[in-house]
Amino acid sequence: MSTRGNVWIFIEQEGGEIAEVSLELVCKGTDLAKRLGVKTEAVILGDKLDGKFDSLFHYGCHTVYQVEDKALEPFTVLPYAQALVKLLKEHRPNILLFGATLKGRELGPRVASEMMAGLTADCTDLQIDDFEDKVAKLSYKDKLMQIRPAFGGNIIATIVNTWEDPQMVTVREGVMKLTIPDATKKGKIVKITPELSPETKLMKVLERVRQPKSVDLKKASIIVAGGYGVGSKENFKLIEQLAEALGGQIAASRAAVDAGWINHDYQVGQTGVTVRPKLYIACGISGSVQHVAGMNESSKIIAINSDPDAPIFSSAHYGIVGELNDVIPKIIRAFKAKI
Amino acid sequence: MVFVKQVPDTKNISGEAMTPEGTVNRAALPAIFNPEDLNALELGLQLKERFNFKVTVATMGPPNAAEVLREALYRGADEAILITDRAFAGADTLATSYALSCCVKTVGNVDLILCGRQAIDGDTAQVGPQLAEKLNIPQICYVEEVVDIKEKSIKARRSIEGGFEILESPLPALLTVIDINEPRPASAKGIMKYKKAKTRSELAKLHRDADYTEATVLLEKENELRSKNLWIHEWDAGKIQADINRIGLKGSPTKVKKIESVVLKAGKVVSIEPTEVGINGLIRELIEDHTLG
Numbered sequence: 001m002s003t004r005g006n007v008w009i010f011i012e013q014e015g016g017e018i019a020e021v022s023l024e025l026v027c028k029g030t031d032l033a034k035r036l037g038v039k040t041e042a043v044i045l046g047d048k049l050d051g052k053f054d055s056l057f058h059y060g061c062h063t064v065y066q067v068e069d070k071a072l073e074p075f076t077v078l079p080y081a082q083a084l085v086k087l088l089k090e091h092r093p094n095i096l097l098f099g100a101t102l103k104g105r106e107l108g109p110r111v112a113s114e115m116m117a118g119l120t121a122d123c124t125d126l127q128i129d130d131f132e133d134k135v136a137k138l139s140y141k142d143k144l145m146q147i148r149p150a151f152g153g154n155i156i157a158t159i160v161n162t163w164e165d166p167q168m169v170t171v172r173e174g175v176m177k178l179t180i181p182d183a184t185k186k187g188k189i190v191k192i193t194p195e196l197s198p199e200t201k202l203m204k205v206l207e208r209v210r211q212p213k214s215v216d217l218k219k220a221s222i223i224v225a226g227g228y229g230v231g232s233k234e235n236f237k238l239i240e241q242l243a244e245a246l247g248g249q250i251a252a253s254r255a256a257v258d259a260g261w262i263n264h265d266y267q268v269g270q271t272g273v274t275v276r277p278k279l280y281i282a283c284g285i286s287g288s289v290q291h292v293a294g295m296n297e298s299s300k301i302i303a304i305n306s307d308p309d310a311p312i313f314s315s316a317h318y319g320i321v322g323e324l325n326d327v328i329p330k331i332i333r334a335f336k337a338k339i
Numbered sequence: 340m341v342f343v344k345q346v347p348d349t350k351n352i353s354g355e356a357m358t359p360e361g362t363v364n365r366a367a368l369p370a371i372f373n374p375e376d377l378n379a380l381e382l383g384l385q386l387k388e389r390f391n392f393k394v395t396v397a398t399m400g401p402p403n404a405a406e407v408l409r410e411a412l413y414r415g416a417d418e419a420i421l422i423t424d425r426a427f428a429g430a431d432t433l434a435t436s437y438a439l440s441c442c443v444k445t446v447g448n449v450d451l452i453l454c455g456r457q458a459i460d461g462d463t464a465q466v467g468p469q470l471a472e473k474l475n476i477p478q479i480c481y482v483e484e485v486v487d488i489k490e491k492s493i494k495a496r497r498s499i500e501g502g503f504e505i506l507e508s509p510l511p512a513l514l515t516v517i518d519i520n521e522p523r524p525a526s527a528k529g530i531m532k533y534k535k536a537k538t539r540s541e542l543a544k545l546h547r548d549a550d551y552t553e554a555t556v557l558l559e560k561e562n563e564l565r566s567k568n569l570w571i572h573e574w575d576a577g578k579i580q581a582d583i584n585r586i587g588l589k590g591s592p593t594k595v596k597k598i599e600s601v602v603l604k605a606g607k608v609v610s611i612e613p614t615e616v617g618i619n620g621l622i623r624e625l626i627e628d629h630t631l632g
Binding site: 014074076077078081101102103105106107108109110112113114116117118119120121122131133135145146149150151152153154155156157158159160161162163202203204205206207208209210211212213222246270278279289299300302303313314316317318319320321322323326327330331333334335337338 | 347349350431432433436459460461462463464465466467468469471472473477478479480481494498499500501502503504505506507508509588591592593594595596597598599600601607608609610611612613614615617618619621622623625626630631632
């Protein structure tokens, strides 16, 4: 039996509420831990967290390290990094997973730099495999394969951390699937009071304004998304009408968000949300690899575009070449007539 | 100090840059100024106007990356540094941030470092925070606005999940900047002056075939450019006193195991006529297989 460390997940919380991506990572982490024959452990930082994280055990955590200090609420990067680095040096986990959220992408690199560990950003898949470094003539057993899109989404790279553990990654939200939680599962809580040095507390939050997300695209089973081909903010009403008629949710490509027709919460794709609804209707979306990466696991995809050569058609199950102003009302009428 | 990067234009991949197999031909992509680094430079230039900073712009890359430095000079940067050495090749974000930290230390007395949040070739957003850690200074990521700067502190507004916050941090500090401003174009005056700005390699290349004893002439030319403030510093690993084991491939913990091109799978797409008949048929099919209704 090797002295291999466990699989750790950094749990992101806001006001005691755990981010969905953290639960997704507990599920994936549990899967990796089983493969490696080690335990799944989570670390949550904040203040007054008692009773806020039973779900972590339900999804497969054996242990939760509960790190509490006033300076850890709300999130600022310096005390978080210091507290986390101390724990990592003490426990030397094999793997450490972060969500590729604003916080995860701010904290992960700072921690990796101090640990002199590799860090791969925005992974979309994780696997365990052996790795042979042909240049250095070294081979490694059971390493974490860190799979991510790069180069604007045009290539998929598999990356391996060859230095000392932890093997660190940030993972894109919505990519790892939630397993079915088991409410009877329990685990161990280890409470920790970090000794934070004064210079980590020099950064002050003077003001903080948050609004809940205007939409949760990941939960929608039917999505009607508009792209640059919609043409105007005014025309986006067509997208809304179709979504309403079908009982679906509206969404958008980056081009439509950049044009200012709709806000970023609605963006599907590499820099937005990853979705996999039952039905995805892409209206006036050209179909860049960045967009397709966020929706190509939808069960059914309909593409409507006036350009017969638009790349979106190669990702769709059904293609309609036509003007949105003509096609969308026809879909609404057809659906209303049949229902 | 503003750190910038020259990147292939991954966002505007045109037909010519695609191979017949549907993959990207990198060599066919134009090299551009990384977009968010332009936002960082613009912020730097605005702060120069507000607080009388000197703006030094630096990049790590091949000799050709001097082009983005000239573009920064055209826009109003005061000084430019190209960090270039074969020994830096193959660096991941850890090795890169280490090299950049050596550059900052070589410059000395830096109050504020600005970087774009991320570069469009890798999209990692890691070098900024890692550089801050290497220098042991605070970082403020995703900055939307600099509210105020005092002698020893900075107040900045930055984006957080679902909103924003205003942070106060001691200086020196590092800021990563998102798409928050309209970067000014190169000024005609700037271009007139700085198109002559050169690195040592560029100067040497220019006089490669000249028929005179190069060393003295080059030195003369260099001194002339320096005196006119047209000298782009070119620093190698030795000049920034970088530990050779911590740069390039050797200093990079991550290795690339495999790279696959994304080939958009050619369609098994069912073509639907945009007519009442065609669309009625599609809707009926989707209702029957319980996708709709």
